[in-house]
Amino acid sequence: MKKIIIDCDPGLDDAVALIAAFGAKDLCVLALTTVAGNVKGPQTAYNARVIREVSGQDESVPVSEGAPQPILRDAVTAEDFHGSTGLGGIDYPDPVLPLSGEHAVNTIIRLCRDAKDAPLTLIITGPMTNAALALTMAPDIQSGIAEIVLMGGADTEGGNITPFAEFNIYADPHAAAVVFGCGLPIRCLSLDVTHGIRTTKARLAAVRAVGNKQALAAGDLLDASCKLEFSAKSDRDAPLHDPSTVLAFTHPHLFKGRKANVSVVTEVGEQFGRTVPTFAESGNVLWYETADDDAVFAALCGLLEGHS
Numbered sequence: 001m002k003k004i005i006i007d008c009d010p011g012l013d014d015a016v017a018l019i020a021a022f023g024a025k026d027l028c029v030l031a032l033t034t035v036a037g038n039v040k041g042p043q044t045a046y047n048a049r050v051i052r053e054v055s056g057q058d059e060s061v062p063v064s065e066g067a068p069q070p071i072l073r074d075a076v077t078a079e080d081f082h083g084s085t086g087l088g089g090i091d092y093p094d095p096v097l098p099l100s101g102e103h104a105v106n107t108i109i110r111l112c113r114d115a116k117d118a119p120l121t122l123i124i125t126g127p128m129t130n131a132a133l134a135l136t137m138a139p140d141i142q143s144g145i146a147e148i149v150l151m152g153g154a155d156t157e158g159g160n161i162t163p164f165a166e167f168n169i170y171a172d173p174h175a176a177a178v179v180f181g182c183g184l185p186i187r188c189l190s191l192d193v194t195h196g197i198r199t200t201k202a203r204l205a206a207v208r209a210v211g212n213k214q215a216l217a218a219g220d221l222l223d224a225s226c227k228l229e230f231s232a233k234s235d236r237d238a239p240l241h242d243p244s245t246v247l248a249f250t251h252p253h254l255f256k257g258r259k260a261n262v263s264v265v266t267e268v269g270e271q272f273g274r275t276v277p278t279f280a281e282s283g284n285v286l287w288y289e290t291a292d293d294d295a296v297f298a299a300l301c302g303l304l305e306g307h308s
């Protein structure tokens with residue numbers, strides 16, 4: 001079993017990523033750690049509890065609430081793309097299982113220290129505040145982390161929250177600079193690759209056709225993403241942002257990219273939050289650029305079938 005932590009800001013696409021991860025037979029989700037991002041911190045934590053139960057999980061997968069605000073900048077959210085609840089206003093039963101009593105940063109530190117004999121993978125699908133705080137508080141945890149797989153950034157695609165910046169980086173650029181610069185191996189799903197993986201009507205129908213409760217929930221979440229994407233930004237189908245982190249982890253052969261070192265613009269100005277990859281074989285970041293989008297959606301359906 002491959003051990004992972006998912007640090008997230010659910011969020012519609014985060015929610016699909018979680019449901020997909022819980023359907024993967026060879027993944028062991030050690031914890032969900034949450035961070036302020038798409039919506040405020042307490043709401044992302046509540047949403048993670050909701051999706052834990054939609055996915056049929058129990059408290060053996062703790063949900064730990066993390067940083068309620070970015071390290072330095074003012075807080076920003078993305079209700080335009082996720083609705084005021086963060087889950088597109090979809091009506092879910094209130095979660096029964098509680099939050100863990102542990103702060104997300106301490107959960108990450110504890111689990112990474114426990115993993116030194118068999119390092120885990122840290123998947124990040126929101127602003128990187130928790131990860132940056134953990135790496136700063138306890139640099140020793142690097143020996144318990146095999147790699148980080150994250151959704152964030154943009155280069156050739158340009159930004160989605162400003163012309164230069166993608167939301168997860170823009171929401172906490174200082175945290176992103178800490179993570180990209182920590183030296184750990186990183187695989188980055190930026191807009192450069194996720195904008196090429198779109199939730200078309202046919203793909204949405206294929207997700208729904210898997211037919212189990214979790215696949216139907218994922219279909220509703222993807223459908224809500226498409227509706228909000230259309231209304232908020234473009235006339236195109238919603239990109240598959242956060243689920244692409246889980247799929248890159250379970251199906252790496254479907255994604256292609258180049259090694260790079262990645263810097264983040266942290267000076268306030270029009271490029272605040274921009275990621276700048278400098279491509280070099282010696283880079284610690286695999287900056288994905290293309291994906292086999294048909295196969296990615298087929299793989300997503302495969303993971304969802306794992307709930308049956």
Ligand code: RIB
Binds near residue numbers: 241
């Ligand atoms: O830019 C897309 C990213 O921002 C995704 O992680 C989405 O959930 C939002 O957090």
Ligand code: CA
Binds near residue numbers: 037038242
């Ligand atoms: Ca997210």
